[in-house]
Amino acid sequence: MEEVIRLKALMPTASGYVIAATFNRIHAKTMTVGKTYVYGVFKKQKYAIYLLCKNIKAKPPIRYIKNQLWQMDITHIQDENKQVHMILGVVNAGTRANVCLQTLSNKTSLNRFCRINWQIKGQSNFRY
Numbered sequence: 001m002e003e004v005i006r007l008k009a010l011m012p013t014a015s016g017y018v019i020a021a022t023f024n025r026i027h028a029k030t031m032t033v034g035k036t037y038v039y040g041v042f043k044k045q046k047y048a049i050y051l052l053c054k055n056i057k058a059k060p061p062i063r064y065i066k067n068q069l070w071q072m073d074i075t076h077i078q079d080e081n082k083q084v085h086m087i088l089g090v091v092n093a094g095t096r097a098n099v100c101l102q103t104l105s106n107k108t109s110l111n112r113f114c115r116i117n118w119q120i121k122g123q124s125n126f127r128y
Contacts, residue, residue, distance in 0.1 A: 020034060066094040087102070088100060
């Protein structure tokens with residue numbers, strides 16, 4: 001029963017059918033549950049599901065050391081002339097500072113690698 005409650009807290013918009021299928025996929029060798037049982041657990045344990053959802057959402061984010069992890073994303077932005085530009089953004093996860101925000105001419109791996117390598121060399125306190 002606790003595993004069904006945990007799955008519902010992790011997937012709050014999922015239906016009983018989806019929760020039952022997920023549970024059965026995870027625990028197929030030991031036990032399985034049906035949709036009716038899952039819906040019954042939802043009805044009986046509404047408050048427990050609510051509390052678990054609240055605890056999951058209130059969990060503080062993981063703290064990273066400065067320059068330990070960088071996150072990268074490429075997005076497309078349209079200007080006034082309806083031209084689409086690719087933007088590369090790199091964020092330092094430890095300080096949540098913007099490390100790099102540049103336009104890309106193309107999305108090739110070499111181009112991305114060169115931009116990131118150039119940015120890393122520009123960071124004087126970066127450790128390998």
